[in-house]
Amino acid sequence: MTDEPAAPVVNHHADHPGFSGVLGILCALVFAVTGRRSGRLAVELTGVTADDHVVDVGCGPGTAAREATRRGARATGVEPSASMLRVGRMFARRSGVTLREGGAEALPLPDASATAVWALATVHHWPDVGAGLAEAHRVLAPGGRLLAVERQVSPDATGFASHGWTAAQAQAFAQLCRTAGFTEVAVDSERLGRREVWAVSAFRP
Numbered sequence: 001m002t003d004e005p006a007a008p009v010v011n012h013h014a015d016h017p018g019f020s021g022v023l024g025i026l027c028a029l030v031f032a033v034t035g036r037r038s039g040r041l042a043v044e045l046t047g048v049t050a051d052d053h054v055v056d057v058g059c060g061p062g063t064a065a066r067e068a069t070r071r072g073a074r075a076t077g078v079e080p081s082a083s084m085l086r087v088g089r090m091f092a093r094r095s096g097v098t099l100r101e102g103g104a105e106a107l108p109l110p111d112a113s114a115t116a117v118w119a120l121a122t123v124h125h126w127p128d129v130g131a132g133l134a135e136a137h138r139v140l141a142p143g144g145r146l147l148a149v150e151r152q153v154s155p156d157a158t159g160f161a162s163h164g165w166t167a168a169q170a171q172a173f174a175q176l177c178r179t180a181g182f183t184e185v186a187v188d189s190e191r192l193g194r195r196e197v198w199a200v201s202a203f204r205p
């Protein structure tokens, strides 16, 4: 019998207490600024046009989703934190982004209703990545695009510096995407400001 090395865990911050109260509001305000750049990257990598309905899972205050509406797309942000949604709703009215309370594991959207699903800096928090990918597959129409972005972290990182993926974790997530039925799964290194991030992209056949 051979011992296969265990696949790296991709949701190593699933036990994070969540973003609530005043700290949650402060984090939401930070993400409201930092999310613009990742939104622009997501728009570029998924080639968003006015024909799209983008679902941004774990959208925080919805900053990236607003970038999709700037391209004329319809955008829905799904987010479990009430603090994030509270800040997001201050901006959402003008942008037309729809914000829905919920988690990756049970998306509050009908089958085949999205053309792109984004998960930006959030998969490492999901309690059940398999369930989240099954939901992404369910809400995407055939031909729809999935994009997950996580910042690149070193294997020995701890604390805040570990919120992201090593190369092995990005590859492990890609394998989970294939198992969930996604095709043309690719792992790329992309620049986001001064940082490098992993971008895992895939198609729903």
Ligand SMILES: C[S@@+](CC[C@H](N)C(=O)[O-])C[C@H]1O[C@@H](n2cnc3c(N)ncnc32)[C@H](O)[C@@H]1O
Pocket (backbone or CB within 6 Å): 018, 019, 031, 032, 034, 035, 038, 057, 058, 059, 060, 061, 063, 064, 078, 079, 080, 081, 084, 102, 103, 104, 105, 119, 120, 121, 122, 125, 126, 127
């Ligand atoms: C680091 S923030 C990133 C927010 C936003 N995507 C951005 O790039 O600015 C991670 C987000 O994932 C959300 N999150 C945590 N667990 C989640 C889950 N199970 N499903 C969906 N989102 C979740 C958090 O509430 C938080 O808003």
